[in-house]
Amino acid sequence: MVTISEPTLTFIVQLVTLCLPSVRKGGSPVSELPIRIGVVGLGLIAQGVHLPNLETLRDQFTVTHVCDASLDRAASVADRLPGSVRASTRFIDVLTDPDVDAVLILTPGSHGDIVLAALEQGKDVFVEKPLAYSLAEIHELREAQVASGRVVQVGTMKAHDPLVPAARDALGRIGRLAVVRVTVIHPTDECQFEHIRLLNAPAPDPAVTSEAEAYSLRRAREAMGDDADGPRSLYTDVLLGSVIHEAALLRALGLGLPRTTDFACVDPPLSETPASQPPRLLAVGVLPGGAQLQLSWTWAPDFPEYVEEVMAIGSAGRMRLTMPGPYLPAHRSALTVESMVDGQRTVATTQPHHSTAFVEELRAFAASVRSGAPNVCTIEGAGEDLTFLQQVARAAAKQAGLPVGGEAGQGTDS
Known part of the structure; x- marks a missing residue:
């Protein structure tokens, strides 16, 4: 049996701690590794704007799971993306995926139900407008966001121009x-x-x-x-x-x-x-x-x-x-x-300069997820x-x- 002295054990613990990502409230990693993204909804705004911008910001993000009501479209989009990307039709499959740190919710209509489910699963959220249709939804989402400690950023990108x-x-x-x-x-x-x-x-x-x-x-x-x-x-x-x-x-x-x-x-x-x-x-x-x-x-x-x-x-x-x-x-x-x-x-x-509001809002999302940087597009x-x-x-x-x-x-x- 090998005996490790207390100073040596302390050094090992410190070394391991330095190698692990730090953790924000709620348990999400604050790491320099790309944030692993699940994308829910693969229509025009996803294909024409957000997926290309995620690739532009590949040092910040990597897509690991995509979801759409059409499995054929989800599979086709997944095939276009680098790496091994899962495809599914149910948003809950994305939200429960351990290889997803944060989600982009890009579906039509009101998004309150998906955002609530994402917060319950401990995911940070970027959600296209409108966040919700009703003020009652807004109240529910705010309570859930406070309880989870997660980021919820609304995609009203013009604020980031x-x-x-x-x-x-x-x-x-x-x-x-x-x-x-x-x-x-x-x-x-x-x-x-x-x-x-x-x-x-x-x-x-x-x-x-x-x-x-x-x-x-x-x-x-x-x-x-x-x-x-x-x-x-x-x-x-x-x-x-x-x-x-x-x-x-x-x-x-x-x-x-x-x-x-x-x-x-x-x-x-x-x-x-x-x-x-x-x-x-x-x-x-x-x-x-x-x-x-x-x-x-x-x-x-x-x-x-x-x-x-x-x-x-x-x-x-x-x-x-x-x-x-x-x-x-x-x-x-x-x-x-x-x-x-x-x-x-x-x-x-x-x-x-060269950047756009769409790119800047994703940069801001990454900063909020990693370090708690201020979020200007809030639930409130x-x-x-x-x-x-x-x-x-x-x-x-x-x-x-x-x-x-x-x-x-x-x-x-x-």
Whole structure:
């Protein structure tokens, strides 16, 4: 029998400790090794954006498990990825995989059920917008996140655009803000991703899709009530599907969100049933600092490109931030600031370096998982966005003379 002296044993323990990754609250490793990622949902945003960016950041991430309602698509995506990657159709298989440290949840609809399950399994979570459909979900998720000690980052990527800090600083150089105009012109997705070799989803598992659709519908009714499908469709498809990015961007710029929506108009007018295509939307409210918010969202299916702009008009100048289309990796944001300096009108234009908001949000996720770095796209922020967007939906329904129930119906307009 070999006897090890106490000093030698202490040295061995210290050496082993140095070789092991440190551990955050909740037990996840803080290591320089790539974070092992499971991807749930393999549609356009996964294939066109996140999977290529994970490969770009391969020093930070490695994909070990992919999941989709179509096993054929999951297997095809897995075959394209480096290394040995598992493929499955049930998200719980990803969440219980010991070779997965964190998950990217990229499915359609509300994500509350998958996020809750991921937290229960001790996984860090990056989840595409919308995080949830209802404020009740937000409350449940926040409680689960606090209990687990895990990261939950929402994929409202515009908050991570490289020019947002400069735009936020510029707001302090244009005098007292009077008006903030947010303009979106939204074409069909098809014209934006023609360059992407998208794998279709043959033979999706009907049990998987029906369960997901039933969950989203239940949560949508929780938010908007059972009375009229038209306002509920506006809320889930347009407001949570697109306008939620503008809400998160306004918060990232330090402008906040209106506590009430004074006016919202939808054209063609809302009806009991959803329209055949998205409507035009105009919403007006007052931001916390007193500036008026004018938000315009226009569906233009044949428009040649996606357009998004935030213009802040102050007493001594204006700031104009234009955002790139979501599926064009070579496109960048641009910032133009007009102001008076020593009695002279000055115009300064800034464009970012090589990185994009999509890449930067994944870098931020890695930093939060590894070292607890601040997370700017939180569950609480998502709750603020939902509160605002429920106000807009309620105001639009009121303008059309339609009833709204659920959480939105319990809100006030004053």
